Amino acid sequence: MNIILFEPEELSGDKLELTDRRARHIINILAAQPGDQLKVGRINGPTGRGTITKTTKNRVTLKISLDSTPPAQAVTDLILALPRPIMLKRILAQSAALGVDNIYLINSRRVEKSFFSASLLSRENIREYLLSGLEQATATRLPQVSIHPRFRPFVEDVVPIVSRACPVRLAAHPATTNLLPQVTPIPLRDKVLLAIGPEGGWLDYEIVKLREHGFKPFSMGARILRVETAVVALLAQLDLLRSVA
Amino acid sequence: MNIILFEPEELSGDKLELTDRRARHIINILAAQPGDQLKVGRINGPTGRGTITKTTKNRVTLKISLDSTPPAQAVTDLILALPRPIMLKRILAQSAALGVDNIYLINSRRVEKSFFSASLLSRENIREYLLSGLEQATATRLPQVSIHPRFRPFVEDVVPIVSRACPVRLAAHPATTNLLPQVTPIPLRDKVLLAIGPEGGWLDYEIVKLREHGFKPFSMGARILRVETAVVALLAQLDLLRSVA
Numbered sequence: 420m421n422i423i424l425f426e427p428e429e430l431s432g433d434k435l436e437l438t439d440r441r442a443r444h445i446i447n448i449l450a451a452q453p454g455d456q457l458k459v460g461r462i463n464g465p466t467g468r469g470t471i472t473k474t475t476k477n478r479v480t481l482k483i484s485l486d487s488t489p490p491a492q493a494v495t496d497l498i499l500a501l502p503r504p505i506m507l508k509r510i511l512a513q514s515a516a517l518g519v520d521n522i523y524l525i526n527s528r529r530v531e532k533s534f535f536s537a538s539l540l541s542r543e544n545i546r547e548y549l550l551s552g553l554e555q556a557t558a559t560r561l562p563q564v565s566i567h568p569r570f571r572p573f574v575e576d577v578v579p580i581v582s583r584a585c586p587v588r589l590a591a592h593p594a595t596t597n598l599l600p601q602v603t604p605i606p607l608r609d610k611v612l613l614a615i616g617p618e619g620g621w622l623d624y625e626i627v628k629l630r631e632h633g634f635k636p637f638s639m640g641a642r643i644l645r646v647e648t649a650v651v652a653l654l655a656q657l658d659l660l661r662s663v664a
Numbered sequence: 665m666n667i668i669l670f671e672p673e674e675l676s677g678d679k680l681e682l683t684d685r686r687a688r689h690i691i692n693i694l695a696a697q698p699g700d701q702l703k704v705g706r707i708n709g710p711t712g713r714g715t716i717t718k719t720t721k722n723r724v725t726l727k728i729s730l731d732s733t734p735p736a737q738a739v740t741d742l743i744l745a746l747p748r749p750i751m752l753k754r755i756l757a758q759s760a761a762l763g764v765d766n767i768y769l770i771n772s773r774r775v776e777k778s779f780f781s782a783s784l785l786s787r788e789n790i791r792e793y794l795l796s797g798l799e800q801a802t803a804t805r806l807p808q809v810s811i812h813p814r815f816r817p818f819v820e821d822v823v824p825i826v827s828r829a830c831p832v833r834l835a836a837h838p839a840t841t842n843l844l845p846q847v848t849p850i851p852l853r854d855k856v857l858l859a860i861g862p863e864g865g866w867l868d869y870e871i872v873k874l875r876e877h878g879f880k881p882f883s884m885g886a887r888i889l890r891v892e893t894a895v896v897a898l899l900a901q902l903d904l905l906r907s908v909a
Contacts, residue, residue: 517897598907599907642802656901659904
């Protein structure tokens with residue numbers, strides 16, 4: 420936990436009182452004392468410093484001072500064929516850490532149907548994984564996650580709306596020859612909607628549908644990567660394409 | 665397991681007989697039958713096709729036909745402050761999957777000393793993690809892993825030798841302003857020696873030592889990433905810098 424995150428409504432004036440896992444982290448892991456300063460951030464808002472004014476066994480009180488600059492909006496939206504639960508947990512944390520605006524967890528022929536009933540998909544669990552990523556990265560922008568159990572209605576009805584903000588639409592797909600730099604304007608300036616398929620890849624039918632909605636398929640090369648590795652690799656590569664001259 | 669890997673000495677003529685976890689995978693997971701073809705690869709050698717000639721309860725016999733082209737040498741060497749064991753396991757698998765030539769696991773002030781005695785560091789375990797990455801990626805080049813429990817002798821005595829093949833030397837370090845594209849020739853053509861520090865980063869003293877040996881420090885931005893995420897992100901970004909015009 421490299422930053423202590425809080426919701427706006429937890430703050431009264433400049434006072435933040437914690438009694439949950441954040442308090443335990445400050446007391447037991449950081450062994451922080453009154454007077455110590457910690458990095459803090461308001462979820463979806465600015466970061467700043469929290470000065471500890473009081474600690475008891477289970478409770479920490481901080482005086483909060485926030486910077487004026489709100490965090491930049493993330494510039495990638497992610498469409499992800501729902502991965503197996505244990506992998507989803509790490510993907511959500513890593514996506515939040517690397518910076519993603521919206522995450523659409525969708526169905527695809529090669530997604531196991533049971534994944535959609537996994538308890539990991541509860542709102543609280545998803546939020547917990549995302550927060551762990553933000554707390555690692557010292558970021559505050561909480562990605563918005565939505566779940567879409569049917570492929571075709573998602574692509575036909577949801578994509579046309581959510582893709583308006585994303586001029587660059589990319590679909591990772593092994594069976595193609597173009598690599599990422601061949602389908603992306605460099606330097607990259609616009610928001611990207613990135614679709615990553617399930618283990619085994621999208622079906623041809625699914626790629627046709629994605630193409631119809633403006634997605635350019637690209638290959639990550641001959642190596643077959645786990646979805647988790649592919650998500651981190653692609654978010655990092657898109658980030659890099661924004662900073663090359 | 666997207667490829668069945670074998671050692672040269674396991675092959676007799678064009679016949680490969682398997683009785684271990686590879687046989688169990690072929691029988692139980694793939695449910696493959698005589699006549700079926702599987703992707704195979706000789707460790708550090710070419711890939712090809714294996715045709716199943718016989719299966720029994722615990723044994724699979726394949727007729728192997730290898731392509732003539734050996735795999736390209738990986739173009740990144742990785743220096744890694746030894747991470748905690750559970751993370752090391754995933755990092756080794758992902759590094760092998762993404763393609764790394766040499767991995768130097770080294771000490772640093774912020775590495776917990778106990779990590780060096782962890783049983784995960786046994787030869788067999790390291791090999792197992794690397795193989796799992798190759799089997800995922802359908803790659804055959806097994807990274808060479810060496811362990812260096814003292815920082816200074818590694819940098820002063822080992823780096824001068826192993827860095828000869830690596831004109832580009834980079835050290836990920838949060839407390840710097842240059843980003844990766846500012847310290848890397850683009851497009852990237854030479855072999856890279858990439859140093860990634862422990863959780864919490866390199867000490868100033870360690871960065872000075874790395875600088876003395878030609879390493880350019882660079883930052884990955886304001887977000888603090890877990891080592892595992894940083895390794896994947898950076899290997900993917902270097903890979904991309906090799907393919908941009």
